[in-house]
Amino acid sequence: MTPCAVRVSNGCKSYSAGEPVLKDMFMQVEHGKIYGLLGESGCGKTTLLKCIMGQIALDSGHISVLERDACRSREELLTSIGHMPQEVALYPLRIREIFEYFGTLQGLSKIEVGVRIRELSTVLNLEDGNLSVKTLSGGQLRRVSLAVALLNRPRLLILDEPTTGIDPLLRLGIWDYIGGLVVTLGTTVIVTTHYAEEARKSVTISDSMVEIYYCGGIRFSWWWRYFSGCGYICTTKPVTIAPPPRKSNTAAVLDFYHFRLSHISLPLIGIMRRGRLICEDNPNNLLESYGTPILEVVLKSLARMDEEKKLQSIDNHSTLAKISRYKYPLAGLESDKCSPLSFRFKEKDETEASLENIFIEKAETPKKSKIVEEFEKVRILTKRNYLLHLRTPEVLATFLLLPVIQVIAIFYIFGRDPVGMRLAVYNQERNCFGGKNNMNYSLLGDNWTIWGCAFLKELEEGAGKFNLKYYRSGTSALAAVETGGAIGAVEIPANFTVSTRHRFVFDRFTPEIDLRQSTIKVRMDMTNTINTNFVISMIQLSYMRFLQGIVNETRIEINPNLLKLPFTFNRKLDPHEFTFQEYILPANVILTTFFLSMSAGIFLSTEKEQGTLARSLAAGVKMRQVYISYFISETSMTILQVGAIFAVQFALVGYGVRGNLGTCFVMALLSSVVTMSLAMLAASIFSKLRETIVTIIFFILICGIPSGSFWPLEAVNAHFRWMFYYLNPISLPMVAMRRVFNNGWGLGHLVVRVAFLTPIAWLVLISCGYCVVGRIQRVK
């Protein structure tokens, strides 16, 4: 069998539960040829290219690329294939950084990358390397994308609609350059395009190179001289071409070009329809056969004939014969389709030997050990992650400032006890002047009729600092609560003062009527449970203080301590009075790192959706290296976030960790790694960013809310409480973090030790998930 750069036989492929996209596909592309693939939108061109690159596997059939199995030898082939995907697929970095990233991934040195950048910048008319791709137009972006595909001077160049959105003049330049690669390096090019005429011109470019060679000669540009060490060779017409192998002398170069030029046979275009190649021929032959100078007319006729064939169920062979002179499926992949050549062909063995020579430069590159290569790839990917952060300062600022803002907000804005909540008051006893009651208890004296006002004053000025609004009836006060105008309605009975005094005087003999008249009715809006509980406890506290005030300032002879609840809180354990801020701040560390670490999944999913991940993989990166690089870059972000939280807590508000700071760091990191790994797992399962985000948010909410951060887990039904404690990756870390922060506990306490176990168990589980997903994706 003739050696071919690409050979597809009996290729079938369908996406899950869909129509077959490739149906018994045959295709053969010889070495050093440009092959134009044409066909209507959705006929399977991109799918075919992905199969050739080993990005997806055929369901059945076989593909060989550069004499190797496309799937099994994917990794070896990667450095020999240059790919320009249909989408732009470029990271939002500067042009130079993108080249350096892809160049170093493909094993080029910095100097080599620099030379290629200069070379490609001339050919593709690229912008200043320091410009960010975010500022480029569609056409400029495609040029950069094409340059990335050409960086490594690949043996096989796969271009998916490379010239879409590029101006006609530059298109010609691009085709000239690609033609030059074919002539000088023997690059094989497979190109898809919707521009039929362009395909015709592109694939015939090799002929023009031959003409140039015979009628004049080739002038080499400066970089070419720099690389090859040889000067001009018979110069009449300047042509930009890629150089031959390094260290060649002039004679070798001439020989090299002689071989390249003489190896060219007539070019081909393949026309695909509904997952099959319905025609393959030289464009000139096709135009001649159909008696038209326009290739689009040929395409239309072929489509019509293929349709008719389908409708009439004419047998496959005769239809194909009618449609074109394409003979692969019938002749068993013979190469007799090629028209006679207009110039000398070398013998087969000579051809193969020369091909080996051409790529000797790559074979000579010293092989790095696997571990060094692994480290190198991870280093390049991690550097790219940092650069991406640096080039998107708004995202970086959000990630670093948000935790700091949150700490400040907890301290100064929302971490305090609620104040100023509105209570609707109906005081049957006496109007307290719209709440502006300035009377002291000492002034009350025997004036029994205004004790209700004294209690209201305590509500207004005591710990709750309630905002009281007076109503003329109980109904209107209640209506205020029902319409959301107040959180509760307080109704003071008409004989409140007298009856409360009777309580003191008659003690256990107090009549029922006085008990009723001294009882304040409070009706609460129960929709906001936290607020409601707070209001209830504040009203009770206000009442106790009111009673103590009455006893202290009047002639009622009761020991004021009798009016207190018979408890002393925290005297021995911790005299420090804990605030809500101290409750929420440790939880804030865990929650912040847990939430923000979802960014790793979002970044990965964005890469996937924009095609940059596929491009990196095509440049020789492995998924495991991508994951590791994200773990490194995002974990260092988490360290910065936690550091910033602690620094701000300490510097601004003097609130430090009583226990071991390292323990807190590790606990926060573990929580963040759980989200990170789960988010990346979601990103590797789902193809769309939206699906990944929804999944991550679902996970974060389902873990974040019932974690004890906002509401105690003791409130959970006793039968299910263990689930919330032990299955939620952040519940126990949250409990332990509070202990380390506020009580100074360390690893000596079981609660702290156990808190490390749940995230670790989750990580083991997620690792299994990665294995399963990796296996499934490999099978696909």
Ligand SMILES: Nc1ncnc2c1ncn2[C@@H]1O[C@H](COP(=O)(O)OP(=O)(O)OP(=O)(O)O)[C@@H](O)[C@H]1O
């Ligand atoms: N990942 C995928 N999952 C499911 N279906 C897919 C996927 N990718 C492509 N397809 C379907 O496969 C068919 C062929 O798609 P493909 O991208 O190969 O076409 P194409 O010939 O390259 O089209 P175009 O010229 O518009 O780029 C289309 O119907 C498309 O919807």
